[in-house]
Amino acid sequence: MSTHDGPILTAHRAGLVGCRSCGRVWPEGEAICQRCGAELLPPDRRCLNAVWAWLVAGFIFYIPANMFPMLKTSTLGGIKGSSESTILGGVVDLMHYGNYGVAAIVFIASIIVPIAKFVSISWLALVAGRPATVSAAHKRLHLYEVVEFIGRWSMIDVFVVAILSALVQLGFVASIHPGPAAVSFALSVAFTMLSAQSFDPRLIWRGLPLRSRKD
Amino acid sequence: MTDRPSPTQSDNTPLKPADPARKPAARPVRPGLPLIWLVPILALIVTLGVGWNMIASRGTLISVAFKDATGITPGETALKFREITVGKVESVRFTDDLQQVLVNMRVDKDLAPFIDKEAQFWIVRPQVSAQGISRLDTVLTGAFIEGFWDDKPDDPQTRFQGLDKPPLTSFGEKGTWIVLSAERSRGMTEGAPVMFRGLPVGQMQNLRLSETDESVLADVFIAAPHDKRLTTNTVFWDTSGFSVSLGAQGLSLNVNSLASVLQGGAEFATLTSGGRPVEDGHVFTLQTDQATAQANKLAEDDSTALRVLMRVGESVKGLDKGANVQFMGLTVGHVSNLAARIITDDQGREHVEQEVTLVINPTRLGLSEDAPHEDALDFLARQVQAGLRARVASAGFFGTSLQVELVSLSEAAPAELDRSGEPYPIIPSVPGDISDFSETAQGFLARVGDLPIEEALKSATDMMNSITAIASSEDTRAIPAALRGTLEDAQAAAGEIRQVTTELRESGAVGQVRRMVDEAAAAAEAVKLAAADVPAMVDQIDAAAAKIEAVDFAAIGNEAEGILRDVRALLGTEDAEQLPKNLSETLQAASGLLNDLRDGNAAGSLNTALASASTAAQDVSDAAKRLPQLSARLEALAARADAVMAAYGERSSFNNETINLMREMRRAANAFGSLARTIERNPQAFILGR
Secondary structure, eight states, X not given: OTTOOSOOOOTTTTTEEEOTTTOOEEETXXXXXXXXXXXXXXXXXXXXXXXXXXXXXXXXXXXXXXXSOSEEEEEGGGTTOEEEEOHHHHHHHHHHTTOHHHHHHHHIIIIIHHHHHHHHHHHHHHHTTSOOOHHHHHHHHXXXXXXXXXXXXXXXXXXXXXXXXXXXXXXXXXXXXXXXXXXXXXXXXXXXXXXXXHSOGGGGGGGOSOOSSOO | OOOXXXXXXXXXXXXXXXXXXXXXXXXXXXXXXXXXXXXXXXXXXXXXXXXXXXXXXXXXXXXXXXXXXXXXXXXXXXXXXTTEEEEEEEEEEEOTTSSSEEEEEEEOTTXXXXXXXXXXXXXXXXXXXXXXXXXXXXXXXXXXXXXXXOSSOOSOOSEEEOBSSOOSSOTTOOEEEEEXXXXXXXXXXXXXXXXXXXXXXXXXXXXXXXXXXXXXXXEEEEETTGGGGOBTTEEEEEOOSEEEEEETTEEEEEEOOHXXXXXXXXXXXXXSXXXXXXXXXXXXXXXXXXXXXXXXXXXXXXXXXEEEEEEEOSOOTTOOTTOEEEETTEEEEEEEEEEEXXXXXXXXXXXXXXXXXXXXXXXXGTOOTTOOHHHHHHHHHHHHHTTEEEEXXXXXXXXXXXXXXXXXOTTSOOOOOBTTOSSSOEEOBOOOBOOOHHHHHHHHHHHHHHOTHHHHHXXXXXXXXHHHHHHHSGGGGGHHHHHHHHHHHHHHHHHHHXXXXXXXXXXXXXXXXXXXXXXXXXXXXXXXXXXXXXXXXXXXXXXXXHHHHHOOHHHHHHHHHHHHHHHHHHHHSGGGGTHHHHHHHHHHSHHHHHHXXXXXXXXXXXHHHHHHHHHHHXXXXXXXXXXXXXXXXXXXXXXXXXXXXXXXXXXXXXXXXXXXXXXXXXXXXXXXXXXXXXXXXXXXXXXXXX
């Protein structure tokens, strides 16, 4: 695919609009996909508003998610200390105890991935519709797919907290409660996923060379 | 979902499918900027709100300086007010000079205004003391910081100095603060209980040396309502450890509660009524024991006390300050001062006399409490006219200590109460009745030892020998001259015996022995309680005493006289001629003579007399033989008594036992202490084992 360096025909250029639900293309001007009944929306840079909005919301929630404790663990009624660890604190703790693997997983899933997502989505949103070569467009598409795929896995942290909270309720001996960061983190992940979904990948192809009709 | 146009198209003619039902392309009204951007705005508001809420509800930061931060964990240790968590330790750091630890705490906003300069903070840890274990809950929950402040909002402060230990009066408890003063800190420890009739009603704290004198001071808080028991007449005494007292009732060991043995403590009682209620800060003197406290209570009533002087020419060794003044066996006062004074008598000669100041409580003399001193002096003056004299007398078990007695002596030389005496009226005194026990016993023994018993016996033997000689001599038949000689000899012997008898009688030996024996018996009775091995000795003394008592010295004299009388009568009878030979036989083999003479009346008498004399002599000799033994035993008794006395002060075995016991207790207390420390330092260790 990357060999395509020349002008390529996109649906837009062909005067068609693709259905985002089933992939069927319709001529421009159609409002409803006749096949699946979904609304046909032409790619529109205005959808980037939603992308940005969700992204900003996600980012806003990502801040408390890192500042507030994720887990509140209390052992032996708090004698052995009730720890309230933030995500990063947890990673540091894990490393301190030598669990480098787990620390790496937590670090990647909870820190690197969300941040990478923020960066990727904002970059995609920034460059959407800008001139690009075909291979660059393909790269963006790949990036987008990776982001969309990996987005849900960021919830792994939230799931761990949820499961731990549900399982480790041993009363006096040990108990784990989700901290405020868990909610924030879940919201942050959800918003970034929404942000990624709001992004219309068709916009990637907008800035391709051979601008003959539009742009 | 990107549509890929499959064929390459050279032109941009759109591929048109079959004409479907077309709808006018209504320009879709996308939710534009305003709506979708509500989401991040909302998110921002929520986040900011949460953050703001967190910051706002963080409360006021106060910092309290403690000596150390044992058991304090930042982020966990709670600050409690009336056992309710009102804050949390946020961080711990050192003061700039590294001398203290600053504990920074967030306090609930609502309470912050009340935390003013009177607020107190202390660290609550489990405490293991002799009185028990307290705050064991902190073993589980970990140490926490407790604070107390009043309910009046006042200029809030953020920097406080923490207390080293919980204050005795928590939560504005009502009661009275008093100060206990003592010469030594014996019985005073931090937190030592102060009891009333054995019930703890207060605690000591803040032990310190007085700045103005040599005494040790302790603050004592007597909680309401017990503080009503305190009046200015209240006395405090030390109940720590145990007391051993040897008195007329025997040896008594008084051990209070284990807590008081380990920790000390004081007890108080209000012995006399009429005291005024005490104010905060009233200073009481801590007396060494209850008896002293009660005795000194009399002394403390200086306002009504009457002071008189007595002058003593003899040694007053053993008379101490505080010695009792007794009147008819009642303690009516005490000796308050002893001083030597040079007295110039009428002839201008100087001699030194002891001047003893007596403090007499007139109420004890039967005078009313309000009676002025003049009345008391009048009373004393009247008594002195009637023969009342002061004298130093021995007191106590063995008379080792002295006291002052006011005694009525009818035969005393007339004297007056010298009211002009300086600084106090002088009460006439008579030489003391000091009977040093050992001295008495030794003197008595010496006198017994000096008794010419052997001489008397020798004289008697001599007399008998003379009689024998007379009888056996040819001259006997020509009696008169020899008889007269014999009689003279006999009379001389009789005189000597009488002399002995008189001497014995004069010396009052029997009475003295009996008295001493009584004393010894009393002593023995008392000592019996003291030591297990004493009774045997006492029995022996009793036996010896019984033996001594059996010696009827007067009877010896009487019997001897009887002998002489009988001899004289015998010599007057017709059978006298036969007598000498028989007598000689008698003296060599008494039985034969006795058999021969049994029929005769006079002979019977003589027999009886001789038997008596023989028995008496035997008894006396026995007694004499036993006397050294008795003396030894008495000495041993005295030594034992000394040892018992020494047990008070020196390292006797009893004392050693006591010291060992105390050492054991101290070790136990130390173990307790280290356990307590461990628990205090690291409460969790109690549970977690590390």
